Amino acid sequence: MVYVPAGSFQRDATETNISVISRPFGMSEHEVTQSQFEDVMGVNPSEADTGGDAPNRPERRLRWYDGNSETGDGETTHPVGTKNANEPGLHDMSGNVLEWTWDRHGAFYPDGDQTDYRGAASGSDRVLRGDRYGVVA
Numbered sequence: 001m002v003y004v005p006a007g008s009f010q011r012d013a014t015e016t017n018i019s020v021i022s023r024p025f026g027m028s029e030h031e032v033t034q035s036q037f038e039d040v041m042g043v044n045p046s047e048a049d050t051g052g053d054a055p056n057r058p059e060r061r062l063r064w065y066d067g068n069s070e071t072g073d074g075e076t077t078h079p080v081g082t083k084n085a086n087e088p089g090l091h092d093m094s095g096n097v098l099e100w101t102w103d104r105h106g107a108f109y110p111d112g113d114q115t116d117y118r119g120a121a122s123g124s125d126r127v128l129r130g131d132r133y134g135v136v137a
Helices: 034-041
Strands: 002-004 006-010 018-021 026-029 099-104 128-129
Touching: none
Parallel strands: none
Antiparallel strands: 002 026, 006 018, 099 128
16 A cells, blocks of 8 residues: 655646645555455456466556557566556556546546546546557557
8 A cells, every 4th residue: 555645736738737635545556466356356357468477467457658568569468566656656557557547538627726626527438547558559
C-alpha cells in the first residue's frame, strides 16, 4: 500500500487547471497480480501469459506510452512493479495493461481549480486509460 498525500497538481497543459486532492488515501503500489486474482476469485483468466513469472504479471483485463508494456515481442505484459514508479510511488500507471477509470466518454473536465473532482455523472461508457501490450499508442 502506498500513501498518497493530499495536495494539488496541474492536470493538463493549461496552468490554471489545477486538481486538488483534499484528503490523503492509500492505493496498491501496483496492479493486481494474476496470483492475487486467482487467490480471491479461484480462476485466472489471463491465459496468454505463461511461464515461471506469470503469477507475478498483472491480471490482463483490468500504457499511456508506446512500448511501455513490450518486452521484445510486443505481445506480453511485464511482472508488476518492475517499471519505474511515478512521483507518489505507484508502479505501472503508465503502461502494462488498460485501466478502467471513473471517467466517462463524452464528458470533459471543467476548466479551473477542481477539488476532489469525481468526473461526470453521466456519459456513454467508462474510459479505459493507459495502453496495453501489443498495441501501438
